[in-house]
Amino acid sequence: MTSAESVTIVMIEDDEGHARLIEKNLRRAGVFNEVVHCESGTAGLKYLFDARAVSPNPLLILLDLNLPDMTGIDILGKIKADDQLKRAPVIVLTTTDDQREIQRCYDLGCSVYITKPVNYETFSQAIRQLGLFLSVIQVPKVP
Amino acid sequence: MPTTRSILGRAGLLLLALGALTLVLVDAGSIWLGSKTQAYGLALERAQQIRILAGQLQNRLDDAETGQRGYLLTGAESYLEPYTRAIALIPKSFEQLRPRFAGTPDQPLFDRLTGVIDEKLAELKHTIGLYDAGQHEQAITLVRTDRGKILMDQARELIANLVVTSDADIRRSADDMRWGSATLQITTVAGSIIVVILVTGTGFIVAGYARQIERSSEEVAALNRGLEERVQQRTADLMQANEEIQRFAYIVSHDLRAPLVNVMGFTAELEVGIAAIQKMVDTVAQKQPELVSDDARLAATEDVPEAVGFIRSSTAKMDRLINAILKLSREGRRVLTPEPVDMAQLFAGIVDSVRHQTEDAGAEITVQEHLPGLVSDRLVLEQIFSNLIDNAVKYLDASRPGRITVSARAQAGRLIYEVADNGRGIAASDHERIFELFRRSGTQDRPGEGIGLAHVRALTRRLGGLISVQSEFGQGTRFEVNLPRILPAQTESVES
Numbered sequence: 001m002t003s004a005e006s007v008t009i010v011m012i013e014d015d016e017g018h019a020r021l022i023e024k025n026l027r028r029a030g031v032f033n034e035v036v037h038c039e040s041g042t043a044g045l046k047y048l049f050d051a052r053a054v055s056p057n058p059l060l061i062l063l064d065l066n067l068p069d070m071t072g073i074d075i076l077g078k079i080k081a082d083d084q085l086k087r088a089p090v091i092v093l094t095t096t097d098d099q100r101e102i103q104r105c106y107d108l109g110c111s112v113y114i115t116k117p118v119n120y121e122t123f124s125q126a127i128r129q130l131g132l133f134l135s136v137i138q139v140p141k142v143p
Numbered sequence: 144m145p146t147t148r149s150i151l152g153r154a155g156l157l158l159l160a161l162g163a164l165t166l167v168l169v170d171a172g173s174i175w176l177g178s179k180t181q182a183y184g185l186a187l188e189r190a191q192q193i194r195i196l197a198g199q200l201q202n203r204l205d206d207a208e209t210g211q212r213g214y215l216l217t218g219a220e221s222y223l224e225p226y227t228r229a230i231a232l233i234p235k236s237f238e239q240l241r242p243r244f245a246g247t248p249d250q251p252l253f254d255r256l257t258g259v260i261d262e263k264l265a266e267l268k269h270t271i272g273l274y275d276a277g278q279h280e281q282a283i284t285l286v287r288t289d290r291g292k293i294l295m296d297q298a299r300e301l302i303a304n305l306v307v308t309s310d311a312d313i314r315r316s317a318d319d320m321r322w323g324s325a326t327l328q329i330t331t332v333a334g335s336i337i338v339v340i341l342v343t344g345t346g347f348i349v350a351g352y353a354r355q356i357e358r359s360s361e362e363v364a365a366l367n368r369g370l371e372e373r374v375q376q377r378t379a380d381l382m383q384a385n386e387e388i389q390r391f392a393y394i395v396s397h398d399l400r401a402p403l404v405n406v407m408g409f410t411a412e413l414e415v416g417i418a419a420i421q422k423m424v425d426t427v428a429q430k431q432p433e434l435v436s437d438d439a440r441l442a443a444t445e446d447v448p449e450a451v452g453f454i455r456s457s458t459a460k461m462d463r464l465i466n467a468i469l470k471l472s473r474e475g476r477r478v479l480t481p482e483p484v485d486m487a488q489l490f491a492g493i494v495d496s497v498r499h500q501t502e503d504a505g506a507e508i509t510v511q512e513h514l515p516g517l518v519s520d521r522l523v524l525e526q527i528f529s530n531l532i533d534n535a536v537k538y539l540d541a542s543r544p545g546r547i548t549v550s551a552r553a554q555a556g557r558l559i560y561e562v563a564d565n566g567r568g569i570a571a572s573d574h575e576r577i578f579e580l581f582r583r584s585g586t587q588d589r590p591g592e593g594i595g596l597a598h599v600r601a602l603t604r605r606l607g608g609l610i611s612v613q614s615e616f617g618q619g620t621r622f623e624v625n626l627p628r629i630l631p632a633q634t635e636s637v638e639s
Binding site for chain 1: 397398400401402404405407408409410411412462476
């Protein structure tokens with residue numbers, strides 16, 4: 001078991017503004033974990049597969065589905081296909097609210113699916129609640 | 144086609160006329176033959192009677208002569224008896240024969256016979272008269288002159304002639320009849336042949352006609368099928384195009400949303416930041432007013448908050464519009480589930496839902512009785528018609544009591560639902576514009592984003608339908624929604 005603080009949050013999000021807003025609101029909720037921001041799917045996968053080997057910290061992945069170079073679904077599939085990474089919780093945080101997409105993500109093994117609210121107030125509130133949620137969940141260590 | 148048909152018709156008529164003519168000819172022939180047969184019968188009867196009567200006359204003449212001779216030889220009254228009897232009967236024979244020759248070519252012959260017989264009878268009478276007067280020798284001498292014998296021979300010959308001529312008469316009319324019957328036979332055979340030809344010809348024409356009609360109806364059926372296929376193809380194309388537009392709208396609005404979240408988010412951050420700066424400027428202005436320039440104070444207290452305010456209101460509006468597009472496209476992506484829909488019930492529900500507004504406005508909604516139902520998506524139909532009714536109620540003319548009518552009619556396998564009002568009406572230049580997104584028409588005194596009718600049109604198209612508007616400004620508006628009677632079930636859902 002690892003303390004919540006040692007968990008590294010890997011955020012795969014192409015929109016820098018969103019990434020910044022998400023991080024800000026997480027901090028406001030009292031989440032002070034390391035947040036690694038990857039701006040593309042490729043960069044995200046590279047970090048994850050490198051970190052798997054070197055990082056001592058367990059990982060929690062925040063994943064956007066609409067990425068320029070590949071879809072978040074592909075990334076999710078690759079994560080869940082990897083023996084080591086598959087235990088890392090994946091929180092899909094995206095603008096898409098299509099029922100089929102949601103279903104597909106859960107089928108592939110995502111832990112939580114959250115639709116980014118359009119309204120900023122609701123958005124920041126949701127991220128803060130996510131932060132509160134993150135502070136209580138247990139994350140397995142990447143072996 | 145009409146030319147051949149009329150030619151066929153003319154040929155048919157000609158054949159029919161020929162058939163009728165043949166029939167008339169055969170009929171006339173048999174009537175003529177009938178009259179000939181009758182004539183033959185009459186001639187036969189007459190000839191027989193003439194033969195009998197002539198024989199009688201001959202016998203009577205013979206009797207008269209025999210009586211005369213016997214009397215002259217014997218002087219016995221008994222011998223005279225055949226004479227007297229014959230004398231009495233001969234005029235009767237004439238009486239019977241005369242009408243049979245009256246007006247015939249044999250009349251002269253008969254007249255001659257009567258003359259000869261009169262002379263003979265006169266001779267007989269004369270000789271008997273002489274004998275009775277006792278002049279026996281003179282009477283015998285008179286006989287011996289052979290005049291009586293000659294007369295008698297003449298009479299016999301004439302009688303024989305009469306018989307012969309009447310026999311010839313029979314032959315003549317028999318020949319006539321034979322000829323007539325032969326002619327009739329030929330006519331009948333010819334007529335029958337003609338009739339058979341006509342019947343065959345007519346049969347061919349009728350068969351040709353029938354084939355032509357069959358071909359035409361097949362062509363019509365094929366055209367119909369083609370038309371149906373085309374309509375289905377077009378409807379499918381239209382639905383696909385609509386689907387593509389919906390998908391496009393969805394993607395665009397989705398991608399617009401992401402930067403908008405940033406704009407709104409950082410505006411909020413900016414607000415928080417400026418509030419802090421404002422507080423600081425206030426504090427500094429209180430403690431060391433010389434450090435705060437007018438520009439900095441103005442920026443912190445007025446310019447920046449004002450700018451942030453405009454950004455917020457604009458982004459809020461943009462957010463609403465994007466939401467509207469998203470809602471529209473999301474509706475377009477919903478999988479339709481066709482089911483039998485009772486439109487009367489559906490409209491009753493809509494009318495109930497706007498009852499509050501109609502009662503306030505003193506308006507009345509009339510729904511046609513026995514409104515035909517259809518198989519379609521209930522939710523979409525509800526949205527279409529409640530939008531139309533809402534609009535009708537929303538844009539009534541305050542100067543007159545509102546009258547909204549809902550009716551329907553069938554047309555070519557489709558149903559046309561009509562929502563008509565006597566409200567403000569729409570200017571002709573806006574008839575197309577009102578269906579566009581974010582466009583509105585007339586006095587802008589009612590809340591709205593200009594989404595309703597765009598939504599209605601998109602929904603109607605999804606159901607394979609069409610919507611049109613007829614309106615006169617200041618008079619009222621009539622929306623017609625043309626829908627297929629049965630919406631085909633979607634086999635697969637729309638891909639995202």
